[in-house]
Amino acid sequence: MSLRMKFLSMIACVALFAVLPTQADESAKLATIMEAALDIMYQDAYKDYTSVQRQDAVRAIVEDKYDLEVLIRRAMARNWSLLTADEQMQVHNLIDQLIVKSFVEGMAGQGRPIVDCGAVIEVTSKRIEVPVVISFPSGKTFNVLYRLGLLKTGWQIYDIVAEDISMVSNYRQQFDDHFREENGARLIEKLEKLLKKEVLDVSTIIL
């Protein structure tokens, strides 16, 4: 192989690896997003922000890198197809707002936690896990596992497992129970009611 060919193939390899999302980067990417979201909550630059402004800022950071619809559709599972296109959009928006609101309101009044994202665990070629330890100044420590899948849009979070309890499994069970007796319109009503609650915590989100 000529020197020129070797040089061209090397350039091609570098370009390919620059385009392909590498698994190892995902832990750093997740850490960056989590820290950026925490900055909105704790940095002085944002101290005058209202709760709604914080929610908008956090949502913009998260949605810039991750598609929350992947998580929502997985939790809805086959119930997603029971919704009309309009209902799907509404449910998506409402759950999206609920997740961000529960984060912002849940963190209010607490000290800034230390987030330690561990090394990526390769489960299959298209699925990885990132273990994260979240330590609060109060001494409370939570082990959270972020599950990511490789989609056309890159690595997307499809489940969050906190202390061995899967968020998707938990909400899928609730959605299954809901759709055995009720419909999409009623789900939207319930979600809107939840969103209107003044104080929202993750533990209070029961359909």
Next chain:
Amino acid sequence: MNNRKIEFMVGCFVLIGFGAVLYLAIQVGSARFFGSDSYELEARFRSTSGVNAGSRVEIAGVRVGTVRSIILDDDFYSIVTLELPNGLTLDDDTIISVKTAGLIGDRYLSVSPGGSGFPLEPGDMVVDTESALDIESLISRFALGGIDGGEE
């Protein structure tokens, strides 16, 4: 002639006896001559404490299959082989959880079928699993706090 008739009757009786024993053996052993009416899936767990070969596999509280075997892989994950009926199609976003029947009952596997539209093939591995809740370690954490020694 009479002896021949008796011998023929005895032969028939012995053949019927063999047939009955064979039928019984097939039924007890659940053997199938023309293909299996079940397929196997694997599931990867952090822990399957309390689950054994023969444990139930349920969907919505209905028994749909059985745990065939459990082995430990090189990364110290528990790999469970499930036997499920051919008529049961599960999608690739299926979640399998280790559950307990009642407070101190038997451990079993609960399957939460997904809806991705991409069915799992026989031999595929389900990696979205929930391990058994370790009550003892939860109690320890609440009673003794974390290793950081902070207030709970």
